[in-house]
Amino acid sequence: MTGTSVLAANDVHLSYGDTVALRGASLELTSGERVALMGPSGSGKSSLLHCLAGIIRPDSGEVTLEGTRVDTLSERVRSRLRLERMGVVFQFGDLVPELTLVENVMLPLQLLGRKKREARLTAMDLLAALDIDDVAGKRTGAVSGGQAQRAAVARALVHRPAIVLADEPTGSLDTVTAEVVLDAMVSLSTQLGAALLVITHDNLVAAHLDRHVEMRDGVVTRAAQVLR
Amino acid sequence: MPTSHTLLALLEREPAHGYTLKRQYDERFAQTRPLAFGQVYASLARFEKQGWARVTDVVAGEGPERKRYRITPEGTNVVENWVFEPQSAGVFSTSTLFARVAVALMSGRSAQTVLANQRATHLVRMRELTGLRKGAGADGLLAISYELAHLDADLRWIAESGERLDKVPRDIAEEER
Numbered sequence: 001m002t003g004t005s006v007l008a009a010n011d012v013h014l015s016y017g018d019t020v021a022l023r024g025a026s027l028e029l030t031s032g033e034r035v036a037l038m039g040p041s042g043s044g045k046s047s048l049l050h051c052l053a054g055i056i057r058p059d060s061g062e063v064t065l066e067g068t069r070v071d072t073l074s075e076r077v078r079s080r081l082r083l084e085r086m087g088v089v090f091q092f093g094d095l096v097p098e099l100t101l102v103e104n105v106m107l108p109l110q111l112l113g114r115k116k117r118e119a120r121l122t123a124m125d126l127l128a129a130l131d132i133d134d135v136a137g138k139r140t141g142a143v144s145g146g147q148a149q150r151a152a153v154a155r156a157l158v159h160r161p162a163i164v165l166a167d168e169p170t171g172s173l174d175t176v177t178a179e180v181v182l183d184a185m186v187s188l189s190t191q192l193g194a195a196l197l198v199i200t201h202d203n204l205v206a207a208h209l210d211r212h213v214e215m216r217d218g219v220v221t222r223a224a225q226v227l228r
Numbered sequence: 229m230p231t232s233h234t235l236l237a238l239l240e241r242e243p244a245h246g247y248t249l250k251r252q253y254d255e256r257f258a259q260t261r262p263l264a265f266g267q268v269y270a271s272l273a274r275f276e277k278q279g280w281a282r283v284t285d286v287v288a289g290e291g292p293e294r295k296r297y298r299i300t301p302e303g304t305n306v307v308e309n310w311v312f313e314p315q316s317a318g319v320f321s322t323s324t325l326f327a328r329v330a331v332a333l334m335s336g337r338s339a340q341t342v343l344a345n346q347r348a349t350h351l352v353r354m355r356e357l358t359g360l361r362k363g364a365g366a367d368g369l370l371a372i373s374y375e376l377a378h379l380d381a382d383l384r385w386i387a388e389s390g391e392r393l394d395k396v397p398r399d400i401a402e403e404e405r
């Protein structure tokens with residue numbers, strides 16, 4: 001752990017119409033760090049993740065990626081940075097249903113301009129590491145929830161991002177399957193040197209991560225940052 | 229006293245010296261701190277006095293460590309009764325968390341701080357236990373998942389109480405209007 005800032009939100013505010021979702025949220029992740037973002041439903045966890053990922057532009061405050069301010073950049077540039085430096089996993093994997101698992105995992109590499117053959121080899125390696133290479137040729141609808149979610153983890157890591165952001169990645173899985181997916185996500189991101197931010201309200205999930213941060217009413221609580 | 233009953237149960241398997249019992253206890257039951265030798269020998273002396281165990285042989289030398297003990301039929305009965313007797317469902321006596329939150333509320337101290345501190349401590353322990361799962365045997369996994377489940381239950385109660393406490397001032401304010 002070098003302590004270099006990978007991704008940070010500083011005093012971020014965000015409203016959806018009349019609903020205030022973030023009221024001065026701040027959070028910093030350093031390289032290789034593995035953090036759980038917890039807190040009651042509606043406290044702004046997903047909103048903060050969307051701001052960090054550059055999916056939403058905050059109303060005010062700053063977001064920096066590897067020391068560079070990114071919230072002021074255009075949508076196009078933010079998408080490109082997300083593609084290059086981040087991996088994102090949602091509760092329901094968000095895989096493309098028309099593609100097979102391996103094609104889904106190849107996607108980020110192909111969007112980054114890698115050759116198809118090379119992309120397939122890299123994707124297959126990762127699927128093997130996650131123990132789902134036997135279903136690599138199947139479409140998302142033909143595999144189990146746990147297998148699909150592991151493919152989503154592979155897709156988030158295949159291009160060796162600096163950070164993986166996951167929003168309730170095991171929320172739709174049973175406890176045993178959730179453990180498998182989580183173990184895979186934590187060990188693989190560590191192996192590949194990616195920092196990890198996982199939103200969860202499950203303590204057993206949070207127990208896989210090194211630092212625990214809590215949100216309440218649109219802010220990251222100070223107590224949670226101090227008392228870890 | 230769960231420790232002494234557990235020691236007696238270990239003795240039930242075969243006659244043993246105090247140091248053997250201590251080692252077996254530490255392997256199977258001591259998740260955090262090993263048992264003190266003093267406690268083992270004190271328990272054995274008590275077992276003998278109560279007729280739950282007797283000395284089978286003594287090697288030459290000084291001190292309690294030269295005695296080997298064997299459980300008596302009465303001791304086996306004690307183990308049997310202890311194993312099947314359900315524990316009191318009231319857990320408040322084993323955890324100070326509830327009492328400390330209640331005292332905080334009663335005395336005008338911050339109950340949220342009590343909860344936040346305990347939460348942080350619990351999560352650190354859960355992190356530790358999750359790490360220990362790898363490479364743990366069947367006995368170990370049983371102990372680890374037992375402790376994880378209990379800490380998780382505490383944390384759920386902490387989260388629920390935290391949200392309830394958040395609402396208290398609002399409710400009062402609404403009543404006053």
Ligand SMILES: Nc1ncnc2c1ncn2[C@@H]1O[C@H](COP(=O)(O)OP(=O)(O)O)[C@@H](O)[C@H]1O
Pocket residue numbers: 016019020021039040041042043044045046047048
């Ligand atoms: N797209 C949206 N439109 C309107 N309100 C939203 C939207 N997304 C979230 N919110 C509101 O913003 C607040 C924070 O939500 P969210 O960030 O999803 O919290 P969490 O992930 O912690 O449950 C909530 O009050 C929620 O209802």
Ligand SMILES: [Mg+2]
Pocket residue numbers: 045046047
């Ligand atoms: Mg959410």
